[in-house]
Amino acid sequence: MTYCVGIKINAGLVFLSDSRTNAGVDHISTFRKMIVYERPDERFMVLLSAGNLSISQSVREMLQVEELREHEDAPPMTxxxxxxxxxxxxxxxxxxxxxxxxxxxxxxxxGLDFNVSFIFGGQVKGEAMRLFMVYAAGNFIEATSETPYFQVGESKYGKPVLDRVLAPDTPLDAAAKCALVSMDSTMKSNLSVGLPLDLVVYEADALKSDRVICIDGDNPYYRMLHSSWGKKLREAFDSLEDPAWDGSEAPSPLRVQAARHAPIRKIANPNERLI
Amino acid sequence: MTYCVGIKINAGLVFLSDSRTNAGVDHISTFRKMIVYERPDERFMVLLSAGNLSISQSVREMLQVEELREHEDAPPMTxxxxxxxxxxxxxxxxxxxxxxxxxxxxxxxxGLDFNVSFIFGGQVKGEAMRLFMVYAAGNFIEATSETPYFQVGESKYGKPVLDRVLAPDTPLDAAAKCALVSMDSTMKSNLSVGLPLDLVVYEADALKSDRVICIDGDNPYYRMLHSSWGKKLREAFDSLEDPAWDGSEAPSPLRVQAARHAPIRKIANPNERLI
Structure with missing residues (x-):
């Protein structure tokens, strides 16, 4: 599998991808899923891909020569x-x-689906930054301020932290950190997502970026984040009040039966009816 | 959908289920997914179900009368x-x-799959606690100390916190808290999982439990946990060092290209070859 995330906030764009592919658990390889298209001061675009590798590689190859014509006499658009x-x-x-x-x-x-999806974002001079998710049918949707990110691949493990942290005014470095935490949680729980990671951080209106980095297990920041996040999460968890079953003076008692719902069905013998 | 989790640690068992079912997003209902079978001081069992509701309800009904015979003359086992x-x-x-x-x-x-799965655990007098996951084919697997929990339904969102917190020596209240945090993260990111929750906490060798509770949005502990966890997670996130791109004196610099991997592919013009 794969996990890629693209984020669009006011301050810029963040793109992060893992590099694991697998055709069954006994056929795991490393393929990079990010390509940067950059013509400094004119256009900056990043493509992340997930799905069938033969399809996504073909699309990437094709994209280099793809020309779209509005009508027969129109100049080709690339x-x-x-x-x-x-x-x-x-x-x-x-x-x-x-x-x-x-x-x-x-x-x-x-017997194979045409299974592929892309996150594609960036900026063209004269226009604001934009972020798209492109589907296998070639149709696409665009991120808005209400939904400032797209994920492709193994997206569920890493979604809660994105939902809790990201907002249009999130600082750019915090958004990059959030993408890395989201990736770290995904790798913790799913072997089909793995290092190295490819990260691009793009500052709004820069029309180029040198914050483009391949991260593996030796990266000092990633190592810090990996161990600190686990520890801090654990501390946050430990600092949450434990459920109090017995002391009635607990500030937030758990033992309060939901008033609008029946108690849990407890059955004591084989002849009891369920309803 | 559904999210249910069952945990087996040395100190006891924890079972937690949501109660949302849906046949499409425009057909959402509340169905409870937990049943407790209790004959105090003799046996205590909890069943959680996920999948097609008509199947899981039928199985629950059938389980009341189900008899298994080893051979023709054997007494029926229930x-x-x-x-x-x-x-x-x-x-x-x-x-x-x-x-x-x-x-x-x-x-x-x-055109429908026979889609159903169960978490089934508890204790029979004279035996240790046990926890099983039962599949649609009627086969099952058992939790061990290396894998102290099972999930059914929408399991991915809430898996990272279980992976980080649970161990055989986790205290029982912490395991209950962990299940609730896992459920809270799932509900935050997936509308198909919803309140009320059914929670059972079983202490090892008790052979009964009165820690059996239906939790809705008014439950003081759940409300505390829901708001505190979001806040503490956010604090933990904010206290993580931001990535430093420029200052070379950062303790954990991010700008270190992975030595064993090529830099991210940057393309500057249409004629460049990808490989």
Missing amino acids: IWNARSMFDAARVLGSAVRHVYERDGESLKQA | IWNARSMFDAARVLGSAVRHVYERDGESLKQA
């Missing part, structure tokens, strides 16, 4: 000349559709 | 006379198989 991220996402969607036309039928005959 | 939790789990497995025989073919014709 990710390198698209005037907006929306148009660039359309070019990506078109590349996905071309791969589907080429491989979809054969995959179906082999 | 959950009420089984001499071990293992045998009781076999009776449950047999009930699942009877429901499959009755409904499996019709469900298949309707």
Whole structure:
């Protein structure tokens, strides 16, 4: 599997991907899932991919040459000349559709879904930053301030911390930290997501980024975060009041039966009816 | 969906279930998923169910009358006379198989999987506590000290905290708190899991429990836990060092390229080759 997350906040964009792929648990490999497209001071885009590796690699290859035409006489549009991220996402969607036309039928005959999804975001000069999630049908959705992030792959383990932390005014470094904590929780509970990680942090309107880093188990910050987060989470957990069953003077007693609901069904013999 | 968790530690057992069911997001109902079987000082068992509600309700009904015979002349074994939790789990497995025989073919014709799973645990006098996960085929696995919990339903959101906190020597109240935190994280990120919650805490060798409680949004302990956990998690997150990109004197610098891995692929023009 895979876990990738893309975040759009006022201060910038964060992209983070793992690099594990597997065809069964006995066939695990490392493939990097992030590509950065950068023409400094003009456009900066990041692509994260999840799903069938043969499809996502083909789409990435195709994207280099993909041209979209509005009509026959229109000049070809590529990710390198698209005037907006929306148009660039359309070019990506078109590349996905071309791969589907080429491989979809054969995959179906082999009993395989055309399973692929992308997070694609960045900024084109003259426009605000934008973040998209592109589906296997080449259609896409865009992140808004209410939903400032997209995930692809093994997304559930790492979702609660994103939901609790991210808001449009989250500082950029905190958003990067949040993505790393989300990834760390995912790797803790799911072997199909693994190091090294690829991280890009993009500052709004910079139209380039040198905060582009491959992180493995030796990275000092990641090691600190991995051990500190586990410890701090544990401390936070320990500092939560334990449930008090017996002392009636507990400030937050647990022993209060929900008034609007029946007690839990307790059965004492085989002849009792359930309802 | 559903989220249920059962925990077995040295000090006892914890069972927690939500009560939301849905057939599509526009058909959400409340169904309780926990049943307690108790004959004080002789046997104490708890059943949690997930999956297709018609199947799990049928299995619960059937379990009341299910009899398993080793051979034709053997006396019938039920959950009420089984001499071990293992045998009781076999009776449950047999009930699942009877429901499959009755409904499996019709469900298949309707395009539905025979989708059901159970957490079943407790203690029979003369034996240690045991905890099982019973599958749709009636087969089952047992929790050990390395894996002291089972989850059914929407299990991924709430798994990281269980993985970080639970160990055989975890105190019983801490395990109950951990189950509630795991449930709270799940409800935060997934609408298909919802209040009220059913909680049972069983102390080893008690062979009965009065720590059996239905918890809704008015429960003082749950309200405290819900608000404090979010706040403490946020504090723990904020107290983690932010990634330092620029200051070389940061104690845990993030800007260290993984030595064994290539930098992230940065593409600057359409003619560049990917590999």
